[in-house]
Amino acid sequence: MKIVAFGGGTGLSTLLKGLKAFPDVDITAIVTVMDDGGSSGIIREELGVLPPGDIRNNIVALAEDESLMAQIMAYRFKDGERFKDQSLGNLIIAALTKISGSFPTAIESISSILAIKGRVLPVTEASVKLIAEFEDEQIVIGESNITKKNGKIKEIKLSGLAKPFPKVIDEISMADAIVLGPGSLFTSIIPNLLVDGIPEAIKDKPKILVANLMTQPGETTGMSVEDHVKTVEHYLKSKIDRVIINSQKIPLEVLKRYKEEESEPVICKTESFNFFKISMVKIIVDKMDGQKKVRHDPYLLAHAVRQISMNLIGDKSDIHF
């Protein structure tokens, strides 16, 4: 079974970590390259290479967990004026881009060095930025500025025409199911759908949306599952077939902390959608800042995606939910 999943860095990599455990799933991750903040943003600006961060996260997710090369790719410098917070994996992808002259070739090379399961592709080779029009009619350019603005996004588009990387269209054409997310709605999922021809290419494929667990301040504040679905369908120009939502209760003290950051659970208001409810939320202690965070369990999420995909493509022999 071939699953083609769209997203950005963090959420999508969670799904991939889970999916790689299933030997019968062939995975292709199609990843945004519209980021302009952090280590990726610095590389984009100083080295003139597409932002490699989201791609890198997904490559590492599909590598063997304990491999030294995966540790090298995931390493982030903690000291030094010029190196602090820089991702070594981003620098390696940037260097390979310079060596080979091509960003997709660099990704292919590092994927082969890490012997990853499946493949990771940039959605486009075009160097474009996100442009958001907010409800207050302000226009903001650039992913990091859009996130900072902390407003309600009315419409999002790209700064220029972006043609899809050709292999992306090939992979979609062979896909048994398309998965959107998990990932930031306007900065990880939708940017993929803004690339020329992507909505048309996935139009007739079974489509699964993994709804986010919590709203993101300044991006999806106040949005329900239904709002997420409607927004995605607006850019998709076709219908989502299934939505994976969380049905597990989140402990009060964790909800309280999220609320302080203006983040709330993405709730489902009605039963009218063709939802696929599953408990796959997991509360983990993020070692970076010592806070309890709500995260998808990679294996449970992947299991759900696999089962729904089988269901959608008509092979119901292995479904035991």
Next chain:
Amino acid sequence: MKIVAFGGGTGLSTLLKGLKAFPDVDITAIVTVMDDGGSSGIIREELGVLPPGDIRNNIVALAEDESLMAQIMAYRFKDGERFKDQSLGNLIIAALTKISGSFPTAIESISSILAIKGRVLPVTEASVKLIAEFEDEQIVIGESNITKKNGKIKEIKLSGLAKPFPKVIDEISMADAIVLGPGSLFTSIIPNLLVDGIPEAIKDKPKILVANLMTQPGETTGMSVEDHVKTVEHYLKSKIDRVIINSQKIPLEVLKRYKEEESEPVICKTESFNFFKISMVKIIVDKMDGQKKVRHDPYLLAHAVRQISMNLIGDKSDIHF
């Protein structure tokens, strides 16, 4: 046959590139870690890791020539305010040092990823700098300052006690022959001999010195082959058994250019030493700055080292000079 070669980055790596072609030679490179300039110096200062540059050069020399990982290790950034001139391989060794907590473990890890022939070891784990006393009695601290000073060095020592990395002593004890150089006399060869116990460990082993082809301004100006040998023996506290010198003529126009940079051929004044004369100079065009430079031919140099080593250890069956 086990050859243990001492040196720094550039010269020693030339010998290693040649030696790896001989299946009957087991190579151990023992490398200085006293550098404090360039990318290595920045890493030493900002990340608190031993300078990895010389080690990296030798690891790359022992790797498969065209391998992508070797290209990654050898890559140097050409753009960007914070990355320009930084060596990606140095950053990878620094990151592996942080991940494993140990510089030698980092070197072992990257050597294993590159599947190198033989091994590269730091001469010490101590973070020490070079201190030179010049003929004008000025004391200068740090390799890069010593090179810049452009004076005549009277004596060189380390800024503190440096114990040898334990494996270095093991490797020496198993060596059939010891090779010193090629490499900068005071900043690549002798620093190894300043590490506690190294001269004693190699005292009873057959020792070959590869004399430099050209003098280095500010380091060996005016020094003959004999001067090089005497200086090395001063720090070695024992005798060199054979010296490899160049007997090939260097074209006048190349000599002229070197002379402009205050560099002249290292000439041999007498026939009194137990020299092993061989033509193995090769003039190559350095692509980095478009200038013709005099360099050892890696294969011819390695061939000579191998033959002399066989001669010295008494196995004369294969010598056909």
